[in-house]
Amino acid sequence: MGSNSLSSKQVRHLRGLGHHLEPIVMLGREGVTDNVLRSLDACLLAHELVKVKLQQNCPLEKGEAATALAEASRAEIVQILGKTLLLYRRNPDIRKDK
Numbered sequence: 001m002g003s004n005s006l007s008s009k010q011v012r013h014l015r016g017l018g019h020h021l022e023p024i025v026m027l028g029r030e031g032v033t034d035n036v037l038r039s040l041d042a043c044l045l046a047h048e049l050v051k052v053k054l055q056q057n058c059p060l061e062k063g064e065a066a067t068a069l070a071e072a073s074r075a076e077i078v079q080i081l082g083k084t085l086l087l088y089r090r091n092p093d094i095r096k097d098k
Contacts, residue, residue, distance in 0.1 A: 006076050006088070014049060014078045018086040023053035031059050032068045040073050044089040050075075054083040 006014070024047075025040050043050045054065055066085045070077045075089035 006078070011078055014088050015086065018049050018051060018078060021049065021051045021086075023051040023084060025050060025052040026055055027052060027058045027060070027065055027069075028055040029057040029059065032065065032072065037069075037072050040069060040075075040087070044073055044075055044087065045091055048091050048094060049078070049086065049088050052085040052087060054085070058083075 024043055025036065027036060030036075040050065040052065052065075052069060054060070054062055058065065060068065062080050062083060062085065066077045066080050066087075069075070069085065070087060073087065073089060075087040077085065078088050079086040
């Protein structure tokens, strides 16, 4: 884990891809829960690149939340912008036909 495994070029590319995404996982007053982690895992499995929004009542700081979510889901932190996190986890089962 850790953003060390993504090159700066990969991070730039993923940020570009993530720019238009809407947050699909919300982190609220309960913080990082099993339900949030299950939801995040399913989203990463389906999409690889996922935006997470920290709600106003989230008890965690954005860096703390990003680290906890990334470690628990074996994902990479691509970007932290305001209260929005961009996480990436490669799924080898998703074919890239380009």
